Amino acid sequence: MHWLNQAPMATPETQTPIPVFDVQLEEKHVEAVAATLRSGWLTMGPRIQEFEAEFAEHIGAPHAIAVSSCTSALHLAYLAAGIGPGDEVIVPGITFVASAAAVRYCGGTPVLAEVAGQHDLGLDPEDVAAKIGPKTKAVCAVHYGGYAAPLEPLRALCEEHGLALIEDAAHSPEATPVGSDRKLGTIGLAGTFSFFSNKILSCGEGGLLATSSDEVAELARSRRSHSMTSGTWDRHRGHAMGYDVVDVGYNYRMDEPRAALLSARLPDLAADIAQRRALTHRYRELLGEIDGIVLPYEDEEVDVSSCYVMPVMIENPELRDPVRKILSEQHKVQTSVLYPSISEFTAYGAGRDELPRCERAARTQLTLPLYPHLGEERLLRVVGALRASLAAAA
Numbered sequence: 001m002h003w004l005n006q007a008p009m010a011t012p013e014t015q016t017p018i019p020v021f022d023v024q025l026e027e028k029h030v031e032a033v034a035a036t037l038r039s040g041w042l043t044m045g046p047r048i049q050e051f052e053a054e055f056a057e058h059i060g061a062p063h064a065i066a067v068s069s070c071t072s073a074l075h076l077a078y079l080a081a082g083i084g085p086g087d088e089v090i091v092p093g094i095t096f097v098a099s100a101a102a103v104r105y106c107g108g109t110p111v112l113a114e115v116a117g118q119h120d121l122g123l124d125p126e127d128v129a130a131k132i133g134p135k136t137k138a139v140c141a142v143h144y145g146g147y148a149a150p151l152e153p154l155r156a157l158c159e160e161h162g163l164a165l166i167e168d169a170a171h172s173p174e175a176t177p178v179g180s181d182r183k184l185g186t187i188g189l190a191g192t193f194s195f196f197s198n199k200i201l202s203c204g205e206g207g208l209l210a211t212s213s214d215e216v217a218e219l220a221r222s223r224r225s226h227s228m229t230s231g232t233w234d235r236h237r238g239h240a241m242g243y244d245v246v247d248v249g250y251n252y253r254m255d256e257p258r259a260a261l262l263s264a265r266l267p268d269l270a271a272d273i274a275q276r277r278a279l280t281h282r283y284r285e286l287l288g289e290i291d292g293i294v295l296p297y298e299d300e301e302v303d304v305s306s307c308y309v310m311p312v313m314i315e316n317p318e319l320r321d322p323v324r325k326i327l328s329e330q331h332k333v334q335t336s337v338l339y340p341s342i343s344e345f346t347a348y349g350a351g352r353d354e355l356p357r358c359e360r361a362a363r364t365q366l367t368l369p370l371y372p373h374l375g376e377e378r379l380l381r382v383v384g385a386l387r388a389s390l391a392a393a394a
């Protein structure tokens, strides 16, 4: 037969693709959404309130306000920090663009600061200090990949200069700083979380603002729904007849099926993250033996991280893109880059501010596949593929 004449099957091309991220919902999750749809109440109802209470309890925050995305949560957080036209917010160059864009929604200007370096992609407090000026109103600490930004020095700087500290905790539900029980996203004036489909706790599109400030919570709740003095659910229950509109608000609401999905998934979050940590330790053990790469962060940081991604820095920036191409084409291993530096985006004045450490990170970083059900076999294939791709590209 024809296939007997072909080369042995072991060529990598025949292997199943390994995605950089994968979501696996269980029947109980699907059922929670179906039950919500059957209930006929699709938005701003009891499931939002339930999820908010559960998430607040889970992370230990007095208030949790579910919204349409982490981007809208960031917008509300900056508004709560009083950001308006002419104000500046210091944002790391290595983050998703939303951390900076939401400053501009308020009419403010994001001022980009450096990350620590190849070993740590969190904000560098020294560069933040150097960038504080008369217009600075807030600092946005991004917990890159689920690893805590240096909150202690950032908090001290913010206190000294009267600035608000906002935590972009999009990657880091459940995570803490090393040596602390306090969950990330509950330490600054407000913490913002993302439930976008490729985040750790996902529902498709969704976000949340956590805070211990009653005023911030009230502002976020109000602006989330057009700054109306009563909501649909209040009116449905006969708690209110009409409403006033007290400011310019937004439609940043989350709907009920998403809240139900999040509530159904939240009890599994700790176990998912435990898997991610175990896989991350295994990756680090195996990758540590490969020359030409740097593994950011320390093992003790992995133990308290949410391990959103598995970051690897390729020492020689010229090899990064060829390595990604070989991984993808010959080994069917998908990778991504977290992130391009915002300082190089057209809309953010490409090249105006120089952030050599961010730009180096943007040229050397790649993210390996990581999700709770990745498993040892696929992990070994990824490590082998990376080793082979580095050798082939060199």
Ligand SMILES: *Cc1c(COP(=O)(O)O)cnc(C)c1O
Pocket (backbone or CB within 6 Å): 068, 069, 070, 071, 072, 095, 096, 098, 099, 142, 168, 170, 171, 193, 194, 195, 196, 205, 206, 207
């Ligand atoms: C994903 C992400 C956001 C935006 O989240 P959305 O829910 O998609 O709006 C903001 N900041 C960081 C660091 C992110 O990774």
